[in-house]
Amino acid sequence: MTKIDVLLGLQWGDEGKGKIVDVLTPRYDVVARFQGGPNAGHTLEFNGTKHVLHIIPSGIFHQEKINLIGNGVLIEPRIFRQEIEALTEKGVDAVKNLFISKKAHLILPSHRMMDAANEQAKGNSKIGSTLKGIGPAYTDKIARTGLRVGDIMSADFIEHYGQLKRQHLMMAHAMGFDVDQFRIDGMTLGEYEKVWLESLATLKKFRFVNSEYFINQCLREDKKVLAEGAQAMMLDIDFGTYPFVTSSNTITAGVCTGLGVAPSAIGKVMGITKAYCTRVGAGPFPTELFDETGKRLCELGHEYGATTGRPRRCGWIDLTALRYACMINGVTELYVTKPDVMNDFETVNMCTAYDIEGQRTDEIPFEYNTVHIDPVLTPFEGWKQSLEGITAYDQLPEKLRRYLGAIEEQTGVKIAAVSISPDRKDVVFKD
Ligand code: GDP
Ligand code: IMO
Numbered sequence: 029m030t031k032i033d034v035l036l037g038l039q040w041g042d043e044g045k046g047k048i049v050d051v052l053t054p055r056y057d058v059v060a061r062f063q064g065g066p067n068a069g070h071t072l073e074f075n076g077t078k079h080v081l082h083i084i085p086s087g088i089f090h091q092e093k094i095n096l097i098g099n100g101v102l103i104e105p106r107i108f109r110q111e112i113e114a115l116t117e118k119g120v121d122a123v124k125n126l127f128i129s130k131k132a133h134l135i136l137p138s139h140r141m142m143d144a145a146n147e148q149a150k151g152n153s154k155i156g157s158t159l160k161g162i163g164p165a166y167t168d169k170i171a172r173t174g175l176r177v178g179d180i181m182s183a184d185f186i187e188h189y190g191q192l193k194r195q196h197l198m199m200a201h202a203m204g205f206d207v208d209q210f211r212i213d214g215m216t217l218g219e220y221e222k223v224w225l226e227s228l229a230t231l232k233k234f235r236f237v238n239s240e241y242f243i244n245q246c247l248r249e250d251k252k253v254l255a256e257g258a259q260a261m262m263l264d265i266d267f268g269t270y271p272f273v274t275s276s277n278t279i280t281a282g283v284c285t286g287l288g289v290a291p292s293a294i295g296k297v298m299g300i301t302k303a304y305c306t307r308v309g310a311g312p313f314p315t316e317l318f319d320e321t322g323k324r325l326c327e328l329g330h331e332y333g334a335t336t337g338r339p340r341r342c343g344w345i346d347l348t349a350l351r352y353a354c355m356i357n358g359v360t361e362l363y364v365t366k367p368d369v370m371n372d373f374e375t376v377n378m379c380t381a382y383d384i385e386g387q388r389t390d391e392i393p394f395e396y397n398t399v400h401i402d403p404v405l406t407p408f409e410g411w412k413q414s415l416e417g418i419t420a421y422d423q424l425p426e427k428l429r430r431y432l433g434a435i436e437e438q439t440g441v442k443i444a445a446v447s448i449s450p451d452r453k454d455v456v457f458k459d
């Protein structure tokens with residue numbers, strides 16, 4: 029029996045998970061998503077074309093590989109249909125190699141309405157949700173009122189759908205939310221519902237499976253399985269910067285519940301970090317830069333959300349957060365992306381600890397959201413050189429290797445590879 033390898037983000041998302049999964053897929057037989065849903069935006073680039081995936085695993089462009097949407101994932105049928113249509117246009121027939129868990133929960137149009145209602149009710153303390161209905165759909169899952177993919181086939185599906193929708197409408201009215209004014213992609217709730225219900229037909233073309241048996245059978249047959257994380261450590265519902273988080277366990281433990289594999293079946297844990305740091309949406313970000321350097325990171329790194337188009341907040345890499353991420357996830361190897369964005373920087377800073385009210389700490393405090401944190405920065409000389417065309421680790425500029433070496437030293441985890449452009453071909457493996 030083989031073990032399942034895990035790849036996940038160690039910061040606040042958008043570390044380049046999609047790209048790295050795409051690069052690693054040839055080494056695997058199965059790629060499986062275990063949590064999150066259309067809040068994710070995973071970008072892949074090859075042959076001069078960019079592709080963004082939301083619900084579908086990033087192994088899908090390798091048509092001979094199995095892709096699985098696990099029970100821990102949320103599916104929004106209309107967004108799923110749009111993704112499938114985009115793939116079809118590119119000549120990818122996902123029906124052949126994409127399997128879906130019967131236990132994956134559905135995002136209803138009224139979940140998306142409730143997402144908007146909840147955000148509106150928060151006033152100035154908005155989370156900055158992607159408004160894809162993630163929070164409300166996971167809420168119904170935990171409240172045991174949700175609908176799952178397998179339910180679509182049952183005769184009373186529409187009845188249950190109606191009951192749940194009515195509950196949401198009652199809640200929205202009680203919150204003073206103006207349902208009539210609410211729009212999804214310019215459509216009223218009723219108009220969107222129609223499109224959503226039609227989209228179920230696309231979903232039904234796929235093979236619905238008991239994914240926990242499916243995945244364990246794969247492991248028994250010594251198939252190599254890669255679990256693809258969405259969002260990231262610092263957005264985890266338990267260990268992230270609560271309440272400025274998403275509503276799922278984005279961490280390694282989430283693989284066990286989101287796919288149905290035992291903890292003892294976890295193999296390598298590959299953690300991804302940018303060479304700097306970004307965050308989209310509200311919440312603490314101690315190393316955030318509000319100056320020209322922050323703007324440069326945003327512009328040079330094209331830091332605009334792959335799902336919402338919002339500009340991402342940018343700052344220096346945070347080793348206090350990264351050490352925490354390595355601890356919680358049991359990271360066995362690191363992937364560092366986007367150092368190329370800082371090629372022209374005179375100085376690159378690394379945060380190695382926090383000063384909080386005169387006290388130095390290397391822990392994430394419970395009061396993360398409320399205390400003022402001064403990041404303790406260690407400056408590194410910039411490498412001032414293009415990384416284009418580099419194919420071996422020892423060809424990387426010495427000053428960059430020194431910076432990467434400090435990341436290894438600070439986390440106690442070795443770097444497996446460095447990504448130096450958005451393109452599939454530009455990943456430099458260390459060994
Ligand atoms: P994900 O959500 O973790 O899959 O990451 P996103 O796709 O949301 O954001 C990562 C962005 O950085 C995408 O636009 C990628 O094309 C891009 N990217 C990934 N790796 C690199 C890299 O090494 N260098 C540069 N310059 N861009 C990268
Ligand atoms: P990928 O997989 C970055 C953020 C949102 C918001 C918070 C809650 O592309 O890395 P939600 O819609 O989940 O209720 O939003 O989490 N967020 C992400 N930020 N990358 C993501 O996914 C994200 N998914 C959610 O911006 O602050």
Ligand code: MG
Pocket residue numbers: 041042043068069070071334
């Ligand atoms: Mg993303």
